[in-house]
Amino acid sequence: MTLTQLIEREMVRTDEGLAALCAELRAAGRFALDTEFLGERSYVPKLCLVQVATREFIALVDTLAVKNLAPLWALVGDPGVEKVLHAAREDLRLAFYGGGRLTPRGIFDTQIAAGFVGLPMYPLSYARLVEALAGVKLGKGETRSEWDRRPLTPEQIRYARDDVRYLLPVADKLQGVLKRLGRDGWMGEEMGRFSESRVYELDPDQAYLRLRGPRAGFTTRPTALLRAVAAWRERRAADLDVPTRSVLRDEVLTEIALRPPRRLTDFTRLRSFPEGEEADLGPGILAALDAARALPEDQWPPALAGAFDEGTPAERAAADLLHALGESLCLARNLAPELVLGRADALALARRQPDPPLLTGWRRQALGEELSRLAAGNATARVQFAAEGPQVSLS
Numbered sequence: 348m349t350l351t352q353l354i355e356r357e358m359v360r361t362d363e364g365l366a367a368l369c370a371e372l373r374a375a376g377r378f379a380l381d382t383e384f385l386g387e388r389s390y391v392p393k394l395c396l397v398q399v400a401t402r403e404f405i406a407l408v409d410t411l412a413v414k415n416l417a418p419l420w421a422l423v424g425d426p427g428v429e430k431v432l433h434a435a436r437e438d439l440r441l442a443f444y445g446g447g448r449l450t451p452r453g454i455f456d457t458q459i460a461a462g463f464v465g466l467p468m469y470p471l472s473y474a475r476l477v478e479a480l481a482g483v484k485l486g487k488g489e490t491r492s493e494w495d496r497r498p499l500t501p502e503q504i505r506y507a508r509d510d511v512r513y514l515l516p517v518a519d520k521l522q523g524v525l526k527r528l529g530r531d532g533w534m535g536e537e538m539g540r541f542s543e544s545r546v547y548e549l550d551p552d553q554a555y556l557r558l559r560g561p562r563a564g565f566t567t568r569p570t571a572l573l574r575a576v577a578a579w580r581e582r583r584a585a586d587l588d589v590p591t592r593s594v595l596r597d598e599v600l601t602e603i604a605l606r607p608p609r610r611l612t613d614f615t616r617l618r619s620f621p622e623g624e625e626a627d628l629g630p631g632i633l634a635a636l637d638a639a640r641a642l643p644e645d646q647w648p649p650a651l652a653g654a655f656d657e658g659t660p661a662e663r664a665a666a667d668l669l670h671a672l673g674e675s676l677c678l679a680r681n682l683a684p685e686l687v688l689g690r691a692d693a694l695a696l697a698r699r700q701p702d703p704p705l706l707t708g709w710r711r712q713a714l715g716e717e718l719s720r721l722a723a724g725n726a727t728a729r730v731q732f733a734a735e736g737p738q739v740s741l742s
Contacts, residue, residue: 465681
């Protein structure tokens, strides 16, 4: 059966229909999975549609009509049934929360697999991946569609079906290359991360690291205050089930941390703070700031300003060199550099930090051991510049 001959079933809108569909998916042992959701109006995105495909059929599930999605989430958590997704994290986050902190298992992410086999432009979009491996050019017209409206248009339905139509054959090709390169074990190890709850849970105390905007002026004390107010905003958004930035914009948190108020009337002096919100938002913010001020300095987070410029000039130079050499080695070995190392990883090696991520798991085998020997002065690198990029050899 060809891709165009896959049976396109009627949409599932009942609990009984979903239970029957899930029984078929379990019997198949492997299926493609995708979701359509809206993330602009709630803390956890609103699931609107689920698409699945086997080698025989494509099915859509109207999650606004089906009441009991437990059979589907049970499949996502079953390691004996392979689920093929592209850029899986957000789809699996919906399963994690929808299934009562369900642990996804048996996942194959085609975007990550593409990085392991060296396809360019990591992270590669689904449309580009399908074009590269299936020779099909997909439309993008419904990317920002309003998926909570009913009935869905024919264009939305066609787009949703195409999002899973090609996943299994694309995964087949990627799995073949992974096996040929001897990287299927690396892929399996990386897929194991999807079984860790920290991948989906947003730690409020780490929310300040995701804020947008400049970091100038954020020495240790303002950084501690920023961490406190960002954590307060994260928890308030979760309690109200609203998007985080609808509580307060990032730039407001930045100004609060750099010009911290001590009483409600001080909020009127902050240019970015929304007028008239002092009584509603102010008490919680003041409490968070007071708690941060009460912390001893050894419990403050590292300064955001220059956070990636730590170390001596010699360490920073070594990190730059290690990072450049690591990227060149990755490209020569058909690995997406972004999948393997960042500058912080190179800095950890340069500073001889204990147990750096590059020396654990598959990254050690792929690259970390060699870079570690370079950092320790136990190896030398020779670089030749060619039209296709730098060529690095180690001895």
